[in-house]
Amino acid sequence: MYYPFFRGKQYDLLAIKESASVIKTSGFTPIIEPVKESFSSLTRCLHALDSEGAEAILIVNPRYGDHRGNWQQLADYFVTELAEFQNTFPGILLLEDxxxxxxxxxxxxxxxxNLVFVHSGFAKARDLTEWLTENNIEATHVFVEDFSVKTYRRYFKDSPRVLVRDGFEKRxxxxxxxxxxxxxxxxxxxDEGMQGFGDFLTVGDDYSETGGPAxxxxxxxxFIDTENDDIMFIHHFKSIRQDTPQDPAGKFLEALEKLVASVNSPDSQILRTSAIxxxxxxxxxxxxxxxxxxxxxxxIHHLETLAAFLALDAL
Incomplete structure (x- = not known):
């Protein structure tokens, strides 16, 4: 049902690895786009998921990172290191070009x-659906909402479909x-005719190799706002000081104090997850x-918040 989309940086992979049990219990299927040349962290992440019996989709032709434009290394990796992993499936990214x-x-x-197509800019829906039919290929289709309009998605209405929305505004x-x-x-x-949904968690779709000074x-x-039709909102707890890049530790504690005050307020709707x-x-x-x-x-908090909400919704 829920398909969180991760870029395979160190802490993204750690978030998946440490949430493997939640991911399995909740029936989540993470989509992972590998961006680092080394596969060691990725293997540990996928091993944690596979050990739990949780499924994952690994993008085999990434748009970003060290494997962009060269999918042969990933192809070899799938055949060798992932040969025993029964729950990791290939995802083919469909871009403008x-x-x-x-x-x-x-x-x-x-x-x-077990093919998965991730549509993110590809425009020739008619040609693709005709080709898939001619070659007797069935697949799950994941659509990144900002890059696939409804008229495009309509061509794949007879297949399992997932819509991924970027809810995080990059600023x-x-x-x-x-x-x-x-x-x-x-x-x-x-209501959108989908069998599942996804997002880019609290990171967003925009990708950069390194961050600038904070x-x-x-x-x-x-958090889920139970007083507002169960819509999901996001708090941005910010440091008080914002004029220089000095003292990130002190600024973190300023932001953290705001988070703690909000969590401890009587009317807080922030779920007390393991991350909180x-x-x-x-x-x-x-x-x-x-x-x-x-x-x-x-x-991790985002994953656990959605896991708790969907578990209640299923009752």
């Missing part, structure tokens, strides 16, 4: 079983509002674990 020839080459290598931290809407897709995906530190925390409990412990210790660790906790 993808061709049917390239798609055919990838399918020839990975086979027709410099200082420009974030204190609170804004994240998404209602967890409520409306079936003039402001922000902790991004999602970790934030509370960091506040007690007045400890800054690094911005990557903070991002990891934010993603």
């Amino acid at each position: 993808s061709s049917l020839g390239e798609i055919a080459d990838l399918i020839d290598h990975y086979g027709k079983e 410099t931290n200082s420009k974030h509002p204190e609170l804004e809407t994240f998404s209602d897709l967890h409520l409306t995906f079936q 003039y402001a530190v922000a902790i991004h925390i999602t 409990e970790e934030f509370l412990k960091l506040y007690e210790k007045q400890h800054f674990p690094g911005l990557g660790y903070v991002k990891k906790l934010s993603m």
Whole structure:
């Protein structure tokens, strides 16, 4: 049902690895686009999922990172290191410049079983559906909403379909509002004719190899607003100081103090997930674990929040 889309950076993979049990129990299927040349962290992540019996989709022709434009290393990796992993399936990314020839080459290598197409800019829906029918190929189709309009998605209505929406507005931290809407897709995906939904968690679809200096530190925390039709919102807890890149540790504690106050308020709707409990412990210790660790906790919280909501919704 839920397909969270990750880029395979260190803390993204750690968030998946540490959430493997939640992912399995909730029936989530993470989509992972590998961006680092080394496969060691990716293998540990996928092993954790496979050990739990949780499924994952691995993009085999990434748009970003060290494997962009060269999918042979990933092809070899699938055949060797992932040979024993029964629950990791290939995902073929369809971009503006993808061709049917390239798609055919990838399918020839990975086979027709358990195929997933991730549509993110490809425009020739009619040609693709005709080609898939002629070659007797069935697949699940994942659509990145910003790059696939409804008329495009309509061509694949007879196949399992998933809609991925980017609910995270990319800005410099200082420009974030204190609170804004994240998404209602967890409520409306079936109205869109979809069998599942996804997002880019609290990171967003925009990709960069490295971050710039943090003039402001922000902790991004999602929650379900039960008093507003169960729409998901996002808090941006920001540091007070935002004028220089100095003292990220002190700025983190400023942002963390706001988070703790919000969590402890009587009317708080922030779920006390394992990640929130970790934030509370960091506040007690007045400890800054690094911005990557903070991002990891934010993603884990998002996963656990949706897991709790969907479990209740299923009752």
